[in-house]
Amino acid sequence: MKHTLFAGTAALALLSAGAALAADGILVGHIADITGATSAVGKPYGQGIADAMNYINAHGGVAGKKIIFETVDYAYEVPRAMAAYKKLTGSEKATAIQGWGTGDTEALVSSVAKDEIPYFSASYSGHLTDPQGKTSVKGAPYNFFYGPSYSDACRGLVQWAHEDWKKKGGTGKPKFVHMGDNHPYPNAPKMACGAYAKELGFEVGNEIQYSLKPGDFKAQCLSLKESGAHYAYLGNTSGSTISLLKSCETVGVTTQFLANIWGTDEGSLKATGDAADKLVWVVGASTWSDDTPGMKLVREISKVSDASGNEPRPVHYIRAICSVYYMKEAMEMAAQSGPITGPAIKKAMETHAKDWVPAGLEGVCLPSTWTADDHRGTTTVKVYQASTKGGTIGMKQVYTADIPRRKEWLGW
DSSP states (O other), X not given: OOOOOOOOTTHHHHHHHOHHHHTTEEEEEEEEOSSSTTHHHHHXXXXXXXXXXXXXXXXXXXXXXXXXXXXXXOTTOHHHHHHHHHHXXXXXXXXXXXXXXXXXXXXXXXXXXXXXXXXXXXXXXXXXXXXXXXXXXXXXXXXXXXSOOHXXXXXXXXXXXXXXXXXXXXXXXXXXXXXXXXXXXXHTTHHHHHHHHHHTTOEEOXXXXXXXXXXXXXXXXXXXXXXXXXXXXXXXXXXXXXXXXXXXHHTTOOOEEEEOTTSOOHHXXXXXXXXXXXXXXXXXXXXXXXXXXTHHHHHHHHTTTOXXXXXXXXXXXXXXXXXXXXXXXXXXXXXXXXXXXXXXXXXXXXXXXXXXXXXXXTTTBOOBOOBTXXXXXXXXXXXXXXXXXXXXXXXXXXXXXXXXXXXXXXXX
């Protein structure tokens, strides 16, 4: 099925016609990775963002205004994201931005704060959750994301591993290692998660680095095997995970792997085959096969780029819809008391009723709460486990972690 990716119908007109058209709609920047190192998950996520905004436009827009957007593929290169941001804040100031990676999002924290532009990222770095800089080097007052932070998600995986160790009758200290590229995204939870693993009684071994780009990782797998680690956190995206798991199967690694929220999905489990069996990872919303009330709206949105409605969407696509709909409802709240501006959207995000789920997405998006001093929308971590032996792909939820909102963990 051919998908029409990222068509905001008025976007090209806007960019050429200037401020006059901006007054007719709400300009939302969309910075995505469609061709870069994280594109295996960036493309379906970006498709979900675009489909959701186009669906909203086709059903009345936001407070009677269309969302105007053009997707910029920055190929996971921070300088290109910075250039896109500069363009979006030039003659046509974006009201909000749907962004992507950790490196670029963290690099833009001060800029979006100064420009008062709510930045809804697909980076779930814990560094973005401290709006007032109470526990961080600097605050991130205009940064928001949907889902548990990378740090809390990793803590949830470690909690599951702790329970798994006890169920298996393990004795002594289980050993935990962090694996991933030397990059802001896989590094984001490393210190926080390692500290929590130690708190639970794990021995934390030396980290093992492997590239975000797919490759032959037998050397890293041999290092893992020699480390004697019982549990290994995988910090990269799905393309890299496929290679890592296959390489480790080849050299006989028996470590239990724990993948982050971008570390796998339905398609990559199929591509990995037996090597992904028993992989444990984080899922942040309903899956395509779930029968929750809000999946009706998700399936309607999906038809924007798949008229047949038969194309199964990966978990990343569905989380993207949640991100857009939180932004949409915040814009609608802002419109009730005046113009839809960045500060008004921020205020709406931080003052909405507790345990917020966008209308129509009940059972899909995790109930979330943002406040003026805490941008950890949710600390609930849904842990899934894969079954892939013999060509049959299965995934089921095996654990739910409710990570406490410790003050010292804000922004970490």
